[in-house]
Amino acid sequence: QKEVEQDPGPLSVPEGAIVSLNCTYSNSAFQYFMWYRQYSRKGPELLMYTYSSGNKEDGRFTAQVDKSSKYISLFIRDSQPSDSATYLCAMSETSGSRLTFGEGTQLTVNP
Amino acid sequence: GAGVSQTPSNKVTEKGKYVELRCDPISGHTALYWYRQSLGQGPEFLIYFQGTGAADDSGLPNDRFFAVRPEGSVSTLKIQRTERGDSAVYLCASSSNPGLAGVEQFFGPGTRLTVL
Numbered sequence: 713q714k715e716v717e718q719d720p721g722p723l724s725v726p727e728g729a730i731v732s733l734n735c736t737y738s739n740s741a742f743q744y745f746m747w748y749r750q751y752s753r754k755g756p757e758l759l760m761y762t763y764s765s766g767n768k769e770d771g772r773f774t775a776q777v778d779k780s781s782k783y784i785s786l787f788i789r790d791s792q793p794s795d796s797a798t799y800l801c802a803m804s805e806t807s808g809s810r811l812t813f814g815e816g817t818q819l820t821v822n823p
Numbered sequence: 824g825a826g827v828s829q830t831p832s833n834k835v836t837e838k839g840k841y842v843e844l845r846c847d848p849i850s851g852h853t854a855l856y857w858y859r860q861s862l863g864q865g866p867e868f869l870i871y872f873q874g875t876g877a878a879d880d881s882g883l884p885n886d887r888f889f890a891v892r893p894e895g896s897v898s899t900l901k902i903q904r905t906e907r908g909d910s911a912v913y914l915c916a917s918s919s920n921p922g923l924a925g926v927e928q929f930f931g932p933g934t935r936l937t938v939l
Contacts, residue, residue, distance in 0.1 A: 755930030813865030
């Protein structure tokens with residue numbers, strides 16, 4: 713079983729929809745949680761970074777971490793066609809250590 | 824440029840050949856990471872350098888894979904006796920001060936390796 717599980721999708725939504733992306737994990741030592749966005753043939757770019765449990769909001773993006781359930785989420789409000797990409801969750805045990813990624817969810821936002 | 828750069832962008836080789844993949848991190852970044860991303864999968868950790876030394880090489884799949892960072896800047900990932908299963912995108916990332924919470928790993932565009 714993988715340490716991090718993520719539904720690969722694909723997920724297709726109309727423009728303006730609220731998108732919910734999720735990951736579960738099994739390693740209780742993970743303390744740092746991230747969401748990366750990856751466009752086709754590009755490297756991942758960091759969207760959100762959260763330490764331990766709680767919520768973090770940045771513009772249209774909200775990240776939630778529930779360590780008791782080993783479950784993290786990313787919400788995208790008012791989704792735009794430019795949000796179409798693969799979204800990867802990633803986790804690490806300590807700051808700066810190796811990242812363990814989910815499989816990625818492919819999102820398409822239709823105009 | 825200001826970002827992480829990787830060369831070549833694409834590499835096609837034959838089974839059994841030796842390849843070298845290069846990563847130029849962001850200037851001043853002390854930490855450098857290599858990941859491998861197979862089609863439809865998330866990146867998989869290979870090795871992490873802090874300065875010139877490998878702080879964590881537990882992700883290297885076998886002894887055909889080796890990486891160096893002799894001057895604490897540019898790094899080279901070396902793969903001997905390539906196999907078709909080595910075909911993937913090899914990603915490099917760097918960060919400025921990995922011990923600080925919230926410090927981001929910046930990724931390069933990757934090298935797409937195809938082993939025929």
